[in-house]
Amino acid sequence: MTLEILKKGSSENFLLKQIIKKNFTSKYKDSVLGILWSFFNPLITMVLLTAIFSTFFTKSIENFPVYFMAGRCVIDFFNSGTKIAMTSIKRNRAILQKIYVPRYIFAIGGICSEFLNFLMSLIVMIAIMIVTKAPFYLMSLLSIIPIATLVILITGVGLILAILCTKFTDIEYLYKIFTSLLVYACAIFYPMSIVPQPIRGYMELNPVYGIIAEFRELVMYGRFPSLKLMLTTFIFSIVLFIIGIIIFRRYQNKITSEI
Amino acid sequence: MRNVSLSFKITNDKIDNLKEYVIRTLNRTKAKKTDFKATDNVSFVIFKGEKVGIIGYNGAGKSTLLKIISGVYSPDEGQVIINGNIAPLLSLGAGFDKNYSGRENIFLNGAILGYDEEFLREKYDEILEFSELGEFINVAVKNYSSGMLSKLGFSIATIVEPDILILDEVLGVGDINFRKKSKEKLQSLMASNTTVLLVSHSISEIRSICDKAIWIENGRVREIGEVNYICDKYTEEAKNASKEKTKKLKPKRF
8 A cells, every 4th residue: 555655656756857857848949048048038137137227226235136136036936936837737738638647746847847947047146146246155045944935935826826727717817917016016126125115014015025035135145034024924925825725625626627 | 455346426527518617707707607417426336357338429428437437537426436557548648748759758648647757667668669660759749640649649558557447439540550459459458357448439349348338328327237238229229319310301301
């Protein structure tokens, strides 16, 4: 019996690996530079935005390129991870309607491959830190905490969206608008201090911004972020994660007959 | 140890049809759902080693039944109890990535079918040999002919030695030679110990392969019994039905 479960687990792991590989290759198919795009893409936007904004915010942001990259890595991972999970069931309906595979596997596989993309963009960030002679702190290693919180948040939101998306096609378009607004709301290329007070208070409640703020504190200044911030983002993420799992478990059996 | 018996019972399996779904999306739940029972209170027991044919008219719920058994659909009510591993040959090459080579697709498709890595590595040569693809295995499958695709799909799907084999129409794929080979392969899979569930419109096929038949009508079990007995009744009724239909058509001719 246990052997059966182990066997099943190993074949699921294998499937997960195959899905991640497939996501990766299909992303870069037919492109000459291939995986290098993962490095170029953030680099180019960084250069452009630095050219435009860095003189604006010289007082409040000391190292604009790193400030921007730290925010951009997080928001990119959030947007692409939730998006890939959202469409995972719809995109793979041909498979899901014919063969039994665990329903969550495509969502999780998608998030995993986006996580690898995220790690690659972190390499770009580190490279920029070296080039701009930014200091490195031992404390920065603790950024594993906001990153883990981010993965939990993405999984929760992704699972909820995956189910919603099978029910209402419009969710996909709505979410697209939402993510582009989110980029502006997360203080990616401006300091939060320029936002006037009543609005700023609400904007700081946003867990994605919370994660970005934590991440910047740890990476750029080597300071431990405020415990209150850490706790609120973590609790928010865990709650969404649990809701996601409950919703997904509840509806996963229905979706094959509905998509 | 396993596959002693398998029994299942499904009650009121409701499936919204696509049209309803679209309307509901547009009106945002304003439209009332009407339930369509693809399978309704179906229950039967199949024992190990039995070869069972499922017959019925189009839309009777035969394929839905197979999908419920293979786990693609889960029943709203009732339950399916299965002992043993299932190989559903419902679709060949599901999830093939067109940019992947044949070789990579063996692993991808194999993973989707639930095989593990070790098993696939072991059986890789066997799959390749059976598929007759030779050097083409390293070419992206988007350049394959449909025959080659189905040959590859068939070779991957039939590499297992399942306890329970589920077939929606006996698959004859590829050219004359491969068709013969695939028939032989299926026959070897259907060897004494394997439980077979076959949906087919070819009564002669059902008669030759199966020893038990289930007649499904409008999502319900009409009759279960010995294969020849059920098939005789089925063909009889089909004949009568078509006679009646032609009768109705006749007055139109002058």
